Amino acid sequence: MTSGGLEAGGQIPGFIVKKIEKEVYEIFIGPQHPGSGHMRIIVRLDGDIIVEADPDIGYVHRTMEKLSEVREWLKPIPLLERMTIIDACNVTLPYVNALEKLMDKKPSTRASYLRVLLCEINRVASHLYGMGIFGVFIGHSTMYMWAFGDREVFLELAEALTGARLTHTYPIPGGVRRDMPQELPGMARRAVRYMRRRLEEYRKIFVDNPVIVKRLSGVGVISKSRAVELGIVGPNLRASGVKYDVRIAEPYEVYGELDFEIPVFEEGDALARTWVRVEEIKQSLNIIEQAVNWLETHKGEPVIAKEDFDKLPKLHKEVYEREGRVKFVPAHATMKIPAGKAVARGEMGRGEIFYYVESDGGITPYRVRVVTPSARNAIVFKHVVPGHTLMDLPAIYGSIDYFPPESDR
Amino acid sequence: MPPKISLKKLDRRGGLFEGVKSNIHTLALGVKYLVDPQRSTLLYPKEYIEHRPGYRGFIIFIKDKCISCAACARICPSAAMKMVRVTEIDPKHPDKPRQKQYPVINYQRCIFCGFCVDVCPTEALYHVPFHDIVYENLADMFLSLEMFQVEPQRPATSEGLPVVYEVDEIKGLVKRRKS
Numbered sequence: 206m207t208s209g210g211l212e213a214g215g216q217i218p219g220f221i222v223k224k225i226e227k228e229v230y231e232i233f234i235g236p237q238h239p240g241s242g243h244m245r246i247i248v249r250l251d252g253d254i255i256v257e258a259d260p261d262i263g264y265v266h267r268t269m270e271k272l273s274e275v276r277e278w279l280k281p282i283p284l285l286e287r288m289t290i291i292d293a294c295n296v297t298l299p300y301v302n303a304l305e306k307l308m309d310k311k312p313s314t315r316a317s318y319l320r321v322l323l324c325e326i327n328r329v330a331s332h333l334y335g336m337g338i339f340g341v342f343i344g345h346s347t348m349y350m351w352a353f354g355d356r357e358v359f360l361e362l363a364e365a366l367t368g369a370r371l372t373h374t375y376p377i378p379g380g381v382r383r384d385m386p387q388e389l390p391g392m393a394r395r396a397v398r399y400m401r402r403r404l405e406e407y408r409k410i411f412v413d414n415p416v417i418v419k420r421l422s423g424v425g426v427i428s429k430s431r432a433v434e435l436g437i438v439g440p441n442l443r444a445s446g447v448k449y450d451v452r453i454a455e456p457y458e459v460y461g462e463l464d465f466e467i468p469v470f471e472e473g474d475a476l477a478r479t480w481v482r483v484e485e486i487k488q489s490l491n492i493i494e495q496a497v498n499w500l501e502t503h504k505g506e507p508v509i510a511k512e513d514f515d516k517l518p519k520l521h522k523e524v525y526e527r528e529g530r531v532k533f534v535p536a537h538a539t540m541k542i543p544a545g546k547a548v549a550r551g552e553m554g555r556g557e558i559f560y561y562v563e564s565d566g567g568i569t570p571y572r573v574r575v576v577t578p579s580a581r582n583a584i585v586f587k588h589v590v591p592g593h594t595l596m597d598l599p600a601i602y603g604s605i606d607y608f609p610p611e612s613d614r
Numbered sequence: 615m616p617p618k619i620s621l622k623k624l625d626r627r628g629g630l631f632e633g634v635k636s637n638i639h640t641l642a643l644g645v646k647y648l649v650d651p652q653r654s655t656l657l658y659p660k661e662y663i664e665h666r667p668g669y670r671g672f673i674i675f676i677k678d679k680c681i682s683c684a685a686c687a688r689i690c691p692s693a694a695m696k697m698v699r700v701t702e703i704d705p706k707h708p709d710k711p712r713q714k715q716y717p718v719i720n721y722q723r724c725i726f727c728g729f730c731v732d733v734c735p736t737e738a739l740y741h742v743p744f745h746d747i748v749y750e751n752l753a754d755m756f757l758s759l760e761m762f763q764v765e766p767q768r769p770a771t772s773e774g775l776p777v778v779y780e781v782d783e784i785k786g787l788v789k790r791r792k793s
């Protein structure tokens with residue numbers, strides 16, 4: 206194609222042709238950059254003011270939805286958790302909930318509590334991960350080290366509960382795969398007390414640190430109406446004063462029975478977004494405590510639906526008694542799910558996750574659609590970043606806790 | 615009490631005094647951890663973690679228990695487990711060789727989800743609580759039926775000492791030598 210064609214408004218299929226104005230400097234940030242995951246932001250600068258920012262997503266697209274269609278019903282669980290491996294239970298739970306709706310199955314209460322327990326352990330670990338990366342972005346490497354070190358405490362809890370640090374593959378339709386080990390309540394209580402004290406130290410070294418406060422206040426402000434208009438979710442939405450959390454708007458599992466308080470801030474800037482996460486960790490710690498207290502005092506119920514448990518062969522029951530491990534029956538490998546459509550949603554560390562699952566009665570899903578929180582938060586780059594200086598970009602990126610593998614699926 | 619959602623206020627008092635106070639807090643805390651750091655680094659391979667029972671590590675196969683049902687190969691989400699056909703000779707009937715199927719595993723693909731262990735109707739598969747094993751080449755990661763039945767040797771055990779990590783109220787994760 207000749208340049209004459211371009212000037213006349215010609216187009217190259219698959220390419221976006223843009224005229225660059227004089228004095229505007231275009232830089233490509235990423236796909237490899239100090240943050241987490243791969244994602245490119247194309248920014249156009251006038252001096253050091255960003256006049257335009259284009260999030261260029263898709264570097265870690267792994268066709269999760271399509272792959273789910275060619276795998277038997279249970280197999281997408283370990284697959285989908287790899288979208289957000291740091292938040293594995295939260296990301297797969299709505300999928301399992303959708304299957305349960307299709308199968309008309311209800312998990313036992315004990316299983317629900319165990320799911321909530323792991324979800325909240327994941328949420329703390331995920332927020333710590335986000336704060337650590339945020340620290341790297343704005344050059345505060347102490348925060349990075351601390352957050353990643355403290356995250357290990359919660360991974361240790363998750364490992365004791367499920368047998369794997371990150372890829373738990375814990376919820377299954379009708380329940381969970383393992384019961385809580387004996388020592389977990391003690392471990393969890395110690396971890397909770399430790400983390401409460403540490404959050405106070407985080408406040409001193411990071412969120413109340415005058416350098417950080419100056420760096421973050423008034424940066425990347427998203428007003429309440431703007432946040433709703435852009436459709437952002439999760440802690441970012443709550444930092445802009447919108448009272449919305451799926452755990453409260455549409456309680457799933459046993460969230461309706463627990464006592465916790467979702468923090469909302471009004472300022473909508475990077476500092477408020479950081480504070481939302483700190484306060485949310487505190488609430489998650491409360492929930493962890495309540496969950497282990499309940500689990501300790503309500504023993505006896507199996508961790509999968511009663512009707513499923515009664516049908517298990519003798520050896521399976523023995524293994525459950527001995528190790529607390531739920532064994533599958535071979536029919537699970539090729540189980541069929543009644544035809545129908547189901548939707549389910551849940552609140553991940555980064556916001557609302559939504560699943561649409563359709564079955565045609567076969568052994569694999571007909572369609573699995575997933576909308577992840579990061580996919581919805583990516584729009585912030587396009588609409589909030591312009592007008593800031595280039596050095597505010599890392600602060601905004603870190604504060605919205607964007608996780609590319611989750612967004613790209 | 616049901617969960618609720620509530621508005622919180624950010625404390626944004628500026629002022630010289632507040633600034634100086636938070637600066638001092640920050641520095642004091644930094645100094646505290648400078649003299650008394652919190653360390654939990656594992657000095658691998660001089661030390662190795664002894665995981666709890668129930669840790670999903672390498673998978674070992676017990677041939678005598680297997681009934682060749684292939685459930686493990688069918689449920690594997692990453693197609694890491696495959697069935698192989700072998701001819702077996704029963705000592706009682708040496709003239710009648712039998713065709714049997716047994717699973718083998720490919721550790722290039724395995725994601726340690728544990729579905730195969732959980733689905734086996736006779737407990738012919740089990741996890742060992744570690745997965746730090748080195749293979750010299752990729753082809754070795756595709757285990758033969760014989761290799762699949764032996765518990766692998768953990769390389770760190772020859773020169774390292776076992777440690778366990780415990781959750782501590784003051785220090786977070788603490789490493790403790792296991793006697």
Ligand code: SF4
Pocket residue numbers: 673689690691692693694695719723724725726727728729730731
């Ligand atoms: S642990 Fe999972 S991935 Fe590995 S062989 Fe078993 S079923 Fe397959």
Ligand code: SF4
Pocket residue numbers: 679680681682683684685686687716717733734735736737738739
């Ligand atoms: S599931 Fe167990 S019994 Fe069946 S083939 Fe696999 S190892 Fe053998």
